[in-house]
Amino acid sequence: MNISLNITKSIHEWLFSIMPEGVANIVEMALIGLLYLAIFAILGLFLVLLERRVAAWFQLRIGPNRVGFQGVLQTMADALKLLSKELTGTVKADKFLYNLAPYFVIISSLMALAVIPFTKEFQAFDINIGIFFLIGVSSIGVIGILLGGWASNNKFALIGAMRSGVQTISYEMSIGLSLLTMILITGSLQLSEIVEVQKSGWLIVQGHIPAIIAFMIYMIAGTAETNRAPFDLVEAESELGAGFHTEYSGMKFAYFFLAEFINMFLIAAIATTIFFGGWLSPFGITESIPWLGVFWFLGKALILIFLMMWFRWTFPRLRIDQLLTLEWKYLLPINLVNIVIMALIVWLNLTIKI
């Protein structure tokens, strides 16, 4: 029995003892919603800081180190500044869609966060079609980007939004197919069950060669999904200024910005769950302390995030036609062949189980 479960359980019981069942349910949902909003904000701010420090490290700089210890409060200060800024916009913009766009982006990543299993009991929404839900929900974000670019009444923003539409729709295929490759081993879409399966070896080990191929494709497509370099054509600053969020300011801009970082975390978190055993510790060294699962989960996710930052700060950007060539001519065919190979491996029982 672990502590966390006890706390949540006692809160649950206490809520139900003082108010009628319906109200208690709603209050509990609100509490969990608030908790996830807090996670969202803290993660976003932390990742922004991490990105800046990592970038500085790559670029012979120091990075933010003045506000708070080693600059830990820097992003907090930036967020406060953005909050206090005036929300400007273009004159002939479609005001309704313009204001709506950031919420699409941020809500999609917030919803996706709900199914991520941080550890055994720390998952808001353990749905039996978990991965399907993740892919579905995370693709809502592109609507926000398209709307933002369209409603800004700015040609640069429009080009950025159109690029984003093309890019996200294309790379969604690769993400879906590479995850599907791994589903062949687990036989379940439920994230908690996928992690359970990995008690006999992480899926990247179980599925060996096709799993590694699937992981590489997933990371490439995932980086493209989050619109980060080398696939940052959407906001290619040397070509389009700032792309789809050129006309956004203040907190609306911050929503786009935060959502990008949360999406990066989501991509890393899904990879952790599917390929690297989620909250499971390597060789089961801390299986007896389940709460440490969060530590392992975040640790693995951070390593993958670091990998994505590494791409970002070393690679040049692709051109739009090269981007689509890469997806439709290389990744997708490789992926389809890879699924067949994986199916054969699972059928012939050639997976490696520890």
Add this chain to the structure above:
Amino acid sequence: MEQKTTIDKSFKTEPYQINMGPQHPATHGVLRLVLTIDGEIIEKVEPDLGYIHRSIEKMCERDSYQQIVHLTDRMDYLSSNINNEAVCLAVENALELEIPDRVKVIRTIIGELTRIASHCLWWGVMGMDVGALTTYFYGFRDREMINDIFEETCGARLTMNYNVPGGLMFDIHPNFVKRVKEFITHFKTKIPEYNRLLTGNVIFQKRMKGVGILTKEDAISFGASGPVARGSGYSCDVRKYHPYSALDKVTFKEALKTEGDSLARYEVRIQELWESLSIVEQLIDNIPEGEYRVATKAVIKLPKGEFYQKVETARGEFGVYIISTGTKSPYRLKFRSPGFSNLSLLNHIAVGGKIGDLVATMATLDLVIPDIDR
């Protein structure tokens, strides 16, 4: 444009115009490009100049020859010392002054260091334009060392004003030779690093190869010069054909590529880094003793006539054309700036490419806008 014929007529496409600049990160200054785009494909590029016009040539008609040197700093600010040198050489040739060897060698060393600094900055910005932000800081790290040397030598880092008609403003600092040598050993390890970080990258190669092709004939007819022309196989290095200062005493290869695409222009500049480094290396050990300047009259009056001097800046051939009527300032002065001719061919090589190609191609032209817009 064969794609157009296959498109269903009911989906009519229409080109649209977009303003790139004057406030745009890729134009490196206040250049405005009016692009006509069909989706992502560039149909026309019209550079619109005049945002930083300061009528330097007109101002020169009023100034004395010593003052003109200072104005040339503000044109191509990345090769300011070479610009200064051009004016000084023109004035000295007109006056038929005998310049000490020491001055010639120091001018050449500083000129080549300027070229390296300029190419370092270009390399950093080149990477940034194709999306690799880290290169900027690597380029600046090495450029900073050169700027520090300049600062110690003459007190200025960017707008040098180190040359005066007749020689140099001051003698070199005692530390100069030591620090330049330090820089040479440092930079020799850094050029391979540049290649590892950017040149060898698959994405970078794909972005550059076969993009923005400029044939040798076009390079000549557009009046291209410098690395842009040499990337197309047009051998035009002023340092080779009309050596000035101490350049006739050194041996170096003219960087030349025949492909004419963006990658060729890129590689020519990387090659030039090596060549400039070798020129500095040949001269730094034997700077002759002597005067650092010959005395000129306080008011220089050129004889009546026309004088032309060209030099090779980091961007190409820079010319100073002076018409003198025998007074203390020129009757008319014309600068031939390399960037202007190089910009003129942008429309020729960028049409048919994507927006990303335009930015990458423009980066390989290495434009400095105040040089174009004087």
